[in-house]
Amino acid sequence: MRTVLAITNQKGGVGKTTTAINLGAALAALEKRVLLVDCDPQGNATRGLGVEPAPPHLYHVLSGQVPIAEAIRESGFPNLRLVPAGRDLVGVEVEFVGLDGWQYRLRKALASVDAELDVILLDCPPSLGHLTVLALAAAERVVVPMQCEYFALEGISALVETLGRVRGGFNPRLALGGILLTMHDERTNLSREVSDEVRRHFGSRVFETVVPRNVRLAEAPSHGQPILQYDIKSRGAEAYLALARELLGRAA
Amino acid sequence: MRTVLAITNQKGGVGKTTTAINLGAALAALEKRVLLVDCDPQGNATRGLGVEPAPPHLYHVLSGQVPIAEAIRESGFPNLRLVPAGRDLVGVEVEFVGLDGWQYRLRKALASVDAELDVILLDCPPSLGHLTVLALAAAERVVVPMQCEYFALEGISALVETLGRVRGGFNPRLALGGILLTMHDERTNLSREVSDEVRRHFGSRVFETVVPRNVRLAEAPSHGQPILQYDIKSRGAEAYLALARELLGRAA
Numbered sequence: 117m118r119t120v121l122a123i124t125n126q127k128g129g130v131g132k133t134t135t136a137i138n139l140g141a142a143l144a145a146l147e148k149r150v151l152l153v154d155c156d157p158q159g160n161a162t163r164g165l166g167v168e169p170a171p172p173h174l175y176h177v178l179s180g181q182v183p184i185a186e187a188i189r190e191s192g193f194p195n196l197r198l199v200p201a202g203r204d205l206v207g208v209e210v211e212f213v214g215l216d217g218w219q220y221r222l223r224k225a226l227a228s229v230d231a232e233l234d235v236i237l238l239d240c241p242p243s244l245g246h247l248t249v250l251a252l253a254a255a256e257r258v259v260v261p262m263q264c265e266y267f268a269l270e271g272i273s274a275l276v277e278t279l280g281r282v283r284g285g286f287n288p289r290l291a292l293g294g295i296l297l298t299m300h301d302e303r304t305n306l307s308r309e310v311s312d313e314v315r316r317h318f319g320s321r322v323f324e325t326v327v328p329r330n331v332r333l334a335e336a337p338s339h340g341q342p343i344l345q346y347d348i349k350s351r352g353a354e355a356y357l358a359l360a361r362e363l364l365g366r367a368a
Numbered sequence: 369m370r371t372v373l374a375i376t377n378q379k380g381g382v383g384k385t386t387t388a389i390n391l392g393a394a395l396a397a398l399e400k401r402v403l404l405v406d407c408d409p410q411g412n413a414t415r416g417l418g419v420e421p422a423p424p425h426l427y428h429v430l431s432g433q434v435p436i437a438e439a440i441r442e443s444g445f446p447n448l449r450l451v452p453a454g455r456d457l458v459g460v461e462v463e464f465v466g467l468d469g470w471q472y473r474l475r476k477a478l479a480s481v482d483a484e485l486d487v488i489l490l491d492c493p494p495s496l497g498h499l500t501v502l503a504l505a506a507a508e509r510v511v512v513p514m515q516c517e518y519f520a521l522e523g524i525s526a527l528v529e530t531l532g533r534v535r536g537g538f539n540p541r542l543a544l545g546g547i548l549l550t551m552h553d554e555r556t557n558l559s560r561e562v563s564d565e566v567r568r569h570f571g572s573r574v575f576e577t578v579v580p581r582n583v584r585l586a587e588a589p590s591h592g593q594p595i596l597q598y599d600i601k602s603r604g605a606e607a608y609l610a611l612a613r614e615l616l617g618r619a620a
């Protein structure tokens with residue numbers, strides 16, 4: 117199943133980082149060797165796993181200062197390792213302008229370690245800038261978390277258009293791995309209406325698994341732990357385990 | 369009270385657009401002549417007010433194709449007008465690189481219409497790229513919506529650092545107007561803990577008004593209306609009216 121998944125959506129706050137951390141941990145719990153790469157200068161995936169963003173981190177890998185193997189850290193969760201992000205990762209947005217072949221730097225770095233890995237997850241920032249392009253060039257599939265809210269619907273067509281451009285440009289193998297409905301609150305009509313609309317539009321490209329709104333998912337990062345460690349009995353943990361199984365089933 | 373407020377936070381999904389639309393409408397209801405400028409290529413503020421993103425929009429103003437007066441639209445809510453955003457606004461992130469004085473383009477455009485206005489609100493995208501820099505160069509004060517969640521705390525120091533750089537660089541008048549706690553859910557400890565922590569850090573720079581999590585706020589944009597029009601009796605409408613009054617009181 118060796119695969120590289122970009123977790124992306126330029127709409128902010130839709131659960132990209134929460135999905136990257138917890139899908140990563142769920143796949144690790146199912147005996148996959150997982151590497152999570154934090155491609156967001158905010159470093160939420162790094163902090164959410166309780167890892168310090170001290171150098172070397174992704175910036176030092178992309179700028180060619182260290183091989184990626186030197187930036188890989190243990191996450192504290194078995195089978196799950198991390199390449200952290202620090203604030204200077206922002207530099208990529210200006211330093212790479214005009215540099216030939218910059219889009220492939222992450223893909224090339226990952227190729228040097230992929231023999232020891234089953235799954236690589238790339239957590240993207242909420243924009244379609246250089247860092248997201250680097251991730252889309254390195255990925256084989258894209259997982260798109262989508263809140264069950266109105267603005268989330270708006271952003272999808274821009275995203276699908278970007279995926280088409282990337283596929284037509286520098287990464288012909290890129291496929292949509294699936295749309296993941298997140299923060300679903302079964303008490304509100306809004307959640308139901310939006311999820312029905314998304315399934316009408318995208319059909320089987322929407323994961324069966326829906327992640328409910330669950331405060332335990334929002335609490336876990338303040339303890340530096342994935343949900344499977346923080347509260348295995350929670351609905352959030354159940355959902356991400358189900359998602360991991362569904363993903364492995366689709367890839368088979 | 370003529371003032372230009374940037375609504376910004378590079379953390380995604382914290383309520384920037386919801387605050388821009390509803391604070392704008394609340395100030396308009398209090399007889400202020402308000403212009404909302406959508407600086408996000410996603411165009412959520414534009415769509416949330418039911419306005420089509422057809423040209424001319426902000427991109428055509430910033431690239432010098434039309435004066436800003438030609439891009440201003442009615443919002444359907446008295447005293448509230450809008451400069452829409454379209455997807456080609458993304459072009460600013462690449463086309464302006466290296467262009468002398470590009471940071472001041474929005475500020476200059478707004479100076480030509482400010483005689484007829486009391487308040488200008490700038491809704492920013494979830495990043496610290498060119499569009500946010502344009503807004504920070506044009507603004508006198510910054511309002512920072514912050515979710516009552518863990519990752520929100522993480523992002524604040526990066527933001528405060530950026531504000532310092534902007535103040536030291538090209539906009540010495542830029543001040544922090546206030547931090548606004550949003551999506552506060554009094555049923556969870558997490559909301560209480562985060563808001564206590566924010567008040568400990570920032571004291572009186574945090575607005576007294578706290579916006580509760582209120583599904584009516586998330587429903588309103590799908591009807592193209594601010595909350596004051598969609599459901600004036602809701603807790604969301606109350607909060608944004610209180611915020612508008614608090615802001616006017618602080619500015620006096």
Ligand SMILES: Nc1ncnc2c1ncn2[C@@H]1O[C@H](COP(=O)(O)OP(=O)(O)OP(=O)(O)O)[C@@H](O)[C@H]1O
Pocket residue numbers: 127128129130131132133134135156160240241242298299300327328329330331333334335337352378379380381494515517518519520
């Ligand atoms: N299913 C859920 N239930 C409850 N809270 C959630 C859920 N998923 C995410 N959250 C919380 O919602 C907020 C936004 O989630 P997250 O930071 O993962 O989104 P993101 O898309 O990575 O944001 P950004 O666009 O800034 O990168 C966080 O505070 C997170 O803890």
Ligand SMILES: Nc1ncnc2c1ncn2[C@@H]1O[C@H](COP(=O)(O)OP(=O)(O)OP(=O)(O)O)[C@@H](O)[C@H]1O
Pocket residue numbers: 126127128129242263265266267268379380381382383384385386387408412492493494550551552579580581582583585586587589604
């Ligand atoms: N107080 C609230 N109660 C409930 N839902 C809210 C509240 N404020 C915002 N929302 C909803 O949460 C989502 C995120 O809010 P919004 O889009 O305003 O954030 P943003 O910071 O502008 O996001 P982005 O970073 O993508 O620009 C939206 O679906 C919005 O309707």
Ligand SMILES: [Mg+2]
Pocket residue numbers: 132133134156160240241
């Ligand atoms: Mg994130």
Ligand SMILES: [Mg+2]
Pocket residue numbers: 384385386408412492493
């Ligand atoms: Mg927004």
